[in-house]
Amino acid sequence: MSSVLYDVPGPKARRISLIGSVVGSLLILGLLAWIIMTLAQQGIFEGRRWQIFTRGDVWTLLANGLGATLSAAALAAVIAFPLGLALCLLRISDAAFIRVPTRVVLEFLRGMPVVLMMLFVLLGFGTSSFVAVVTGLVLYNSAVFAEIIRAGIQSLPKGQREAGMAIGLTSFKSRMLIELPQAIRRMMPSLVAQMVVLLKDTSLGYIVAYGELLRAVQVMADFLGTQFLFPIFFVAAAIYIAINILVSRIAVWIERRGSRKAAGGVAKAEPEAAEAAVP
């Protein structure tokens, strides 16, 4: 790999870099070894702790937790996207009496912690925890989707809308037929990245006692004994991270496929998907 930031390394620099890499890797490996040793001393790696994974019911419970996570995320995404679209149209409306209140609502929704909204729905309206989780996710993410789509529309050349108006489309038709399809396509990587955030945020359901993956871990640890907390937690965390990385990769893939941007930038390591997404 060459970069404009530094010369192609010569033999000496390569040697230093190699030594640095080896020392650094050794340090990290040492740290990992220390962690593993400490865990091993506490008997984390004893066979009997991991034997629970030979039991079918453990997997069933994990699968149920995963199912609960995925179904909440899927339902929330399906509702939040059209809602975000509608909010976006209201937000960019020509009429100030629609635009301004929508803006206030969006600012409010984006400025609130998701978990607080979940708790609010759960306690304030006495719903089930599933409804609370989905509602919290929908409220927050539809506001974010609206902002992403709005950014997409604003990034379009002005002529697009002008052309739409010139051939006699109404303002609404121009938005729907000309601007939105382009904007959504343009913002696809950000939208998918936001889906990852949504999926990650289902884990907040743990706090409002929704039986998602992490809650399943807790329940099993309470039921089987805390010595099994570690194995189950690590497996569940691995499942979560693997799924999220998979969806993130899809976002990167869409970005690579969609926009072959002109080469630019100092450190062109990877296209930056997800940079618009906020934790």
Added chain:
Amino acid sequence: MDVILENLPLYWNGFLRTLFLSAVSGVIALVLGTLLAAARVSPVAALRGFSTVYVEVLRNTPLTIAFFFAAIVLPRLGVKFEQFEVAAIIALSTYTAAFIAEAVRSGVNSVPVGQAEAARSIGMNFGQVLNLIILPQALRTVIPPLINILIALVKNSSVAGAFFVLELFGYGRQLANANGDAVIPVLLGVAFFYLLLTVPLGILASTVERKVAIAR
């Protein structure tokens, strides 16, 4: 409404605690994230690899899992802390650092190649190019996204409330449980204090975006 006024000291306490958690984690995350971004573009392969793996894993970890790890797994590793605040700060700052690293890196990407080429051609080395030419410009373009990440950090600190730390959300939950008949006003009070932090930050972000935007 009376519930809020009666418990105003509690709210204020929680607000200050949230502010404290966010400020400390924010500073640590900014430093750590910038270092990670620098490592990501550095000539040393091991640094690049480490930074890439760190960012990729942390960005895809749900925050709740990070908290679970910091509050429950770390103590077992011999990392003992007196208060759960420390665990919360560890979880929040390591998690947020990954996002900051990504934002700074995309800022580095947004600096035109000519800048780096010019710096290189007058004989600067890697450290000089990065510190004197690239980062000052990159940081400027990433201030709005960074503020957005800090807003998210303030909101994310609410998760700490579920892990034994009494901050705004933690107190809110307590109050909501204690005043079953006035849950909605209690939680709206909590929301108000969060908005007190996030809305000004949001306005700041959009002002800065308009003011310091470099026309290219």
